[in-house]
Amino acid sequence: MSQRIIPLIMCGGAGTRLWPASREVHPKQFLSLFGARSTFQDTLLRVSDADLFERPVIITNNAYRFMVLEQLAEIGLEADVLLEPMRRDSGPAIAAGAAFAEARDKDAIVLALAADHVVSDTPAFLAACREGLAAAEAGHIVTFGVQPERAATEYGYINPGEVISGKVHAVAKFVEKPDPATAAGYVEAGYLWNSGNFMFRAAILSDEYRKVDADSVQAVTDAVAKAGTDLGFVKLDDAAFGSAKSISIDYAVMEKTARAAVVPVACGWSDVGSWHAVWELSGKDGEGNAARGVAVFEDSRNCNVSTDRALVALEGVDDLVVVATQDAVLVSRQKDANGLKRLVAKLKTVAPQVTEDHIRVHRPWGSYQSVDNGDRHQVKRIIVKPGGRLSLQKHHHRAEHWIVVRGTAQVTVNELVKTVHENESIYIPIGAVHRLENPGKIQLELIEVQTGSYFGEDDIIRIEDDYKRS
Template sequence: MSYRIIPLIMCGGTGTRLWPLSREGRPKQFISLFGKRSTFQDTVLRVSDQRLFDRPIVVTGAAYRFLVLEQLTELGLQADILLEPARRDSGPAIAAGAAFAMTRNADAVVLALAADHVVQDTPAFVAACEASLSVASAGHIVTFGIKPDRPATEYGYISLGEDIDGHVHSVREFVEKPDPATAARYVADGYLWNSGNFMFRANALLEEYGSVDAASVDTVIRAIDKAERDLAFVILDKTAFEGAKPISIDYAVMEKTTRAAVLPASYNWSDVGSWHAIWKLSEKDEQGNAARGAAVFENSRNCNVSSDKALVALEGVQDLVVVSTQDAVLVSRQSDTNGLKWLVAKLKSVAPQVTEDHLKVHRPWGSYHTLDTGDRYQVKRIVVKAGGRLSLQKHHHRSEHWIVVHGTALVTIDNTEKIVHENESIYIPIGATHRMENPGKIPLELIEVQTGSYLGEDDIIRIQDDYRRS
């Protein structure tokens, strides 16, 4: 009996190489880099043909659970959302997804995909999946190999072995992230890049993983067996999952297994791993300049600009990356694809906030945007979705003043409820138990002015919460 392929979408990365646009609170897979949809949404849509693909499994962290749910809802699609209690790299994450897939079908064939990759030719991608299915069903772990266009050191390399079925080959050699000289030799010798996407029978993957690290596989399976349901999410058991060794699937399995196979694929793939990769995928002017947002170029070549609001003007320069957000500006060289990783590591020690969140922070009920801060005050613009409701909460160190500018708010203060309309305001004293919700059909927008001795987000004492964050 044949079964549909179960997509397993890995959605837990932080995307530091696309800072300052990508940050820990909203990493690159949830950002609209090309067009209106995020790369996560494009990945889900790529495997949405129900004739070939089954209900997807998404593996992510608790911090991104509502982003995943919101972006799935925007597409009108559903998935099983597994929450990792700790980051353990792609090895344990894929093992967890495989173990969960087996609870749905003991012979499940799984397609493991990164949520932050770009595929420009979806029909060719689907054809590659169809071409790999019989080999994966027979017990091979199939990776999709990409023809290199440069001696990259950030990818694994694959040497093709014997032809298995006319499309898929055995793997003669699988090598992770070589040095520049070795990478150049691999390109000359016809090696392929490992795209980091795999198709396999779930039980075959777990067998191969278990043959080199049985303890990690056992503890991941226990994390699935002891998982709990919470709203739309499956929460892996924390104690069990944290017992797994942190390691990528490439090092854990692909470099060691004898079941590896490769399909040479051509569907215009990119892992969007740098601003240079963004530039390569973007439309450019006659001088090779690309712009996302407002930009003017004079006597400049091969530059890449991304700007939230400010106009960026470049004159007399070449091969630059300039990224402007409302609280940070990056200026870098196009050729330096690895330096940003070290820069972000440095920023985490000197200015951690700019690596964690934007001034606009998304929440399951909507968003807030910090407009101004001072010694004892902070001003925010808050947007609450129709039907959205903040937690019932209180603060020890601040009072708040809310001014409604669009829509209608239902505000609870201690034991009193009040409707607040546009151009009306309400005051919440320090220590008062309060809640805001949007009972209307349109977004609620308001300005919040906080005043007090401490204004941090950790001065929120949640008493009751629709999203179980209390």
């Protein structure tokens, strides 16, 4: 019997190609774009069969660590979570995951998967994993080549070569994203889309990477060996990891190694790299219109609407994308993904906040959202998860008034500890040491009214914090 596979889930990317829904601090892999679960959660569930897969390893960054834990808990799974000190592209990320897996098992087989991809046919995907496992055990670095459904220009391609075993082929050539005419030629010639997912023996990946960049492999190996633990996370060593060269695994290894192999697969795969891709994967009405949220279409065709709250009505238009969040609205042509990339680059210079964060800001204890503000006041809606609590803190420039609208709050104000129920409130003076926590079994929701001269998050002086932010 073949050994089990260690899934390595990569979820540290920002995903700005789905702006304004996806942003720097809450990217697309954690969004529920196609139902109740995120693509990160679906990816984990896809590799949760204990007969085939080991406990997963997740590599992410410090900003996403609590979202990772929360979404793992929602689907009842556990994992080892590695934290990158900084982004170094997929090469060092996968090399670090391989080093961690090899430390766990010197013969480890690793399946490296992006957390933001969609696979609609899980049995076909698992069959491809089983097909590629023997080749990976034999020392090949196996990639998954998707059978093209069209002459796509947004994907790289793989030219499959001679048969290694079963359905596994050697890779004759990797090619970059083509123009339309070249893409059509590739499809005609039997090329495959490059999915960017890989299976390999951890030691083999490290050896092949070492042949072209020994310093970077040593850097990530040291980062794993010197890693510390913090709240259950594995924190890769900053200095060691930072010295690795920033490069994709394709450029670092796959385009140079003689061990590359490919398994053809047709599993309803997409990297969800644009709003047009979201439209392709969504249910549609008789005129080709897709809607997430409340939308009305009149004399409109092939449009894609995503809205958080406001009703969106389209009349007399075709092939549009409309994405409405609470602080930004995007109107774009369906097929111009490069135009959106240019737009987001421009927004980063003129309005960077709307590319970085949502009005609703996620925290390890829950979330908060600004609902009104002025020169001398700000109003927030705060949600605290059951068992969650904020840091023990104080402010130099603002007082706060909390009104509980759902659940029960336990509030500390200096020496006072008080339980505050629904329809009750409490006042926190400027400079008072205070803390908010949820001792109950349901979500705590409250309205916070701040008054004072300054409301920035940098006026939070943390004295004690469960999440080590003080």
